[in-house]
Amino acid sequence: xxxxxxxxxxxxxxxxxxxxxxxxxxxxxxxxxxxxxxxxxxxxxxxxxxxxxxxxxxxxxxxxxxxxxxxxxxxxxxxxxxxxxxxxxxxxxxxxxx
Amino acid sequence: xxxxxxxxxxxxxxxxxxxxxxxxxxxxxxxxxxxxxxxxxxxxxxxxxxxxxxxxxxxxxxxxxxxxxxxxxxxxxxxxxxxxxxxxxxxxxxxxxx
Numbered sequence: 001x002x003x004x005x006x007x008x009x010x011x012x013x014x015x016x017x018x019x020x021x022x023x024x025x026x027x028x029x030x031x032x033x034x035x036x037x038x039x040x041x042x043x044x045x046x047x048x049x050x051x052x053x054x055x056x057x058x059x060x061x062x063x064x065x066x067x068x069x070x071x072x073x074x075x076x077x078x079x080x081x082x083x084x085x086x087x088x089x090x091x092x093x094x095x096x097x098x
Numbered sequence: 099x100x101x102x103x104x105x106x107x108x109x110x111x112x113x114x115x116x117x118x119x120x121x122x123x124x125x126x127x128x129x130x131x132x133x134x135x136x137x138x139x140x141x142x143x144x145x146x147x148x149x150x151x152x153x154x155x156x157x158x159x160x161x162x163x164x165x166x167x168x169x170x171x172x173x174x175x176x177x178x179x180x181x182x183x184x185x186x187x188x189x190x191x192x193x194x195x196x
């Protein structure tokens with residue numbers, strides 16, 4: 001894959017850690033459902049530095065079409081609407097060529 | 099590497115694109131100088147989505163010590179002070195286990 005996609009999510013203070021874990025688990029189901037995903041890593045911040053985001057997502061795609069297929073995929077949209085949107089306070093993203 | 103480190107940088111509007119490119123080039127010199135870096139990718143956002151950060155950094159380390167050696171390394175600190183701090187408006191980061 002030549003396209004690196006990275007997203008950092010900040011989660012509302014006081015959110016149950018189980019809710020955060022469910023976001024990570026829901027995102028981890030996506031590679032099996034979205035064929036354009038070439039690599040996919042999701043995890044909860046390790047707490048080594050104050051001010052970090054709570055969740056990181058690092059993905060790889062072959063090209064813009066592959067990335068867009070992921071962005072628009074109904075399963076991905078569902079994860080955002082059902083799990084992420086209710087508790088996320090900020091979202092930062094980037095796509096760059098590797 | 100089992101530790102994924104991801105940083106997104108937002109750069110002040112109106113910053114010369116050459117300045118942004120110099121940040122990327124300066125960061126890319128670090129793997130040759132910091133042995134604890136296992137993988138390292140830096141790039142400028144491709145402009146596929148409004149609101150994205152301008153620069154993404156995705157790195158891999160074996161453990162917390164390796165990550166800390168990078169964070170504290172004088173060459174890394176120099177890049178931040180000389181190239182990044184003058185023009186960055188926000189910085190978001192995360193470290194998670196892969």
